[in-house]
Amino acid sequence: MEKIAYGMIGGGPGAFIGDVHRKAIRIDGLAQLKAGCFSRDAAKSKAFGAELGVAEDRLYTDYQQMAKAEAKRSDGIKFAVCVTPNASHYEICKAFLSEGIHVVCDKPLTWTIEQSQELADICKKKGLLFAVTYTYTGYPAVKQMRKMVKDGMLGNIRFVNAEYPQDWLANPVDEHSSIAPWRMDPKVSGISNCLGDIGSHIENMVATVTGLKIKRVCARLDSLVEGRTLDDNASVMVEYEGGAKGLYWSSQIAFGYDNALRIRVFGEKGGLEWAQEDPDHFYFTPKDSPKQKWSRGRDQFAPEAQQYSRVPSGHPEGLFEAFANIYKPFVLALAKQMKGEKLSASDLDFPSVEMGLEGVIFINKCVQSSKSGSVWVNV
Numbered sequence: 270m271e272k273i274a275y276g277m278i279g280g281g282p283g284a285f286i287g288d289v290h291r292k293a294i295r296i297d298g299l300a301q302l303k304a305g306c307f308s309r310d311a312a313k314s315k316a317f318g319a320e321l322g323v324a325e326d327r328l329y330t331d332y333q334q335m336a337k338a339e340a341k342r343s344d345g346i347k348f349a350v351c352v353t354p355n356a357s358h359y360e361i362c363k364a365f366l367s368e369g370i371h372v373v374c375d376k377p378l379t380w381t382i383e384q385s386q387e388l389a390d391i392c393k394k395k396g397l398l399f400a401v402t403y404t405y406t407g408y409p410a411v412k413q414m415r416k417m418v419k420d421g422m423l424g425n426i427r428f429v430n431a432e433y434p435q436d437w438l439a440n441p442v443d444e445h446s447s448i449a450p451w452r453m454d455p456k457v458s459g460i461s462n463c464l465g466d467i468g469s470h471i472e473n474m475v476a477t478v479t480g481l482k483i484k485r486v487c488a489r490l491d492s493l494v495e496g497r498t499l500d501d502n503a504s505v506m507v508e509y510e511g512g513a514k515g516l517y518w519s520s521q522i523a524f525g526y527d528n529a530l531r532i533r534v535f536g537e538k539g540g541l542e543w544a545q546e547d548p549d550h551f552y553f554t555p556k557d558s559p560k561q562k563w564s565r566g567r568d569q570f571a572p573e574a575q576q577y578s579r580v581p582s583g584h585p586e587g588l589f590e591a592f593a594n595i596y597k598p599f600v601l602a603l604a605k606q607m608k609g610e611k612l613s614a615s616d617l618d619f620p621s622v623e624m625g626l627e628g629v630i631f632i633n634k635c636v637q638s639s640k641s642g643s644v645w646v647n648v
């Protein structure tokens with residue numbers, strides 16, 4: 270298959286996640302970086318793009334110019350990757366979708382529900398593909414747990430407990446900090462810091478594994494480090510359609526924790542448990558039986574999960590592979606669509622724009638609940 274051309278907005282020198290995206294895309298070699306606007310500083314963007322091997326005439330000073338110019342080229346990019354801070358996701362995604370260019374965007378998708386809805390509507394109207402990089406759902410173990418829930422191995426879900434503690438904001442940080450200070454700035458981050466940044470991963474992980482739809486939330490967002498306007502700790506009670514209940518905790522002040530996303534799902538016939546820091550394994554406890562440890566790369570994994578396993582069991586896979594497992598189905602689906610073939614549900618095995626929208630609804634409803642004194646709010 271000929272490599273599909275893509276462009277990137279954001280991910281400039283020193284940026285965190287853009288570099289991870291580029292490396293993850295290279296794992297399967299299905300797409301190639303051909304254009305970019307890597308920073309708002311034109312000189313920085315050009316110098317950095319040249320280092321990445323992007324041709325000079327395809328290094329742009331702003332994303333609008335990039336969207337228009339690339340749409341006009343016969344060899345123009347087929348998809349754009351948006352890895353800028355949250356405030357600009359909506360405008361950037363809209364600029365590329367409006368030119369008929371497919372999009373991959375990092376989470377949280379946008380600030381407002383209306384903005385995400387608009388992006389979803391444009392995709393539907395124009396038949397464009399859109400992936401939101403909820404990274405952790407790319408792991409084969411997560412896909413296997415999703416299959417087990419779908420196959421009824423847990424029966425009806427009764428309760429979900431999920432948490433994402435970190436400690437990187439446990440101390441005050443200022444604008445000179447090496448930690449991107451924009452996350453605590455409402456003008457860039459949006460209405461939430463901690464819940465928007467990592468609580469959104471919890472929401473999407475639970476939705477992916479269980480298929481449960483949230484009916485209402487009751488949330489408390491705390492700013493526990495003095496002087497902060499946005500939250501650094503969030504507790505959320507959840508009720509799902511069908512009656513199951515959930516409890517989510519995300520925190521950036523939890524000393525001793527790095528990226529400790531963990532999910533536990535309890536059904537009538539058994540329970541599941543998975544932790545992001547040991548992504549190749551999960552635990553399944555069937556009713557009245559001892560706990561089983563399942564391992565990526567072994568026979569028990571179903572083909573739809575195992576196909577994303579790249580090396581034999583016992584050779585750890587991680588963040589780059591999880592990202593690659595979002596890009597692989599996205600680029601293959603795009604290639605199929607470009608050939609005029611119809612896409613099936615299994616082709617679309619990546620987090621969709623609708624999932625991005627659900628994430629933004631979750632954040633907005635939790636903030637509304639918290640501001641109203643932690644009352645239940647319908648979703």
Ligand SMILES: NC(=O)c1ccc[n+]([C@@H]2O[C@H](COP(=O)([O-])OP(=O)(O)OC[C@H]3O[C@@H](n4cnc5c(N)ncnc54)[C@H](O)[C@@H]3O)[C@@H](O)[C@H]2O)c1
Nearest residue numbers: 279280281284285286307308309352353355375376404449
């Ligand atoms: N999926 C994940 O696990 C994950 C992890 C980290 C960050 N993220 C998300 O990725 C996004 C970026 O986060 P980050 O940590 O890489 O931020 P960062 O501050 O490290 O990098 C942002 C980059 O975007 C550039 N930029 C900003 N505005 C721009 C514009 N208008 N045009 C071109 N470039 C522009 C900056 O110069 C910088 O290079 C955020 O939305 C964040 O929530 C997701």
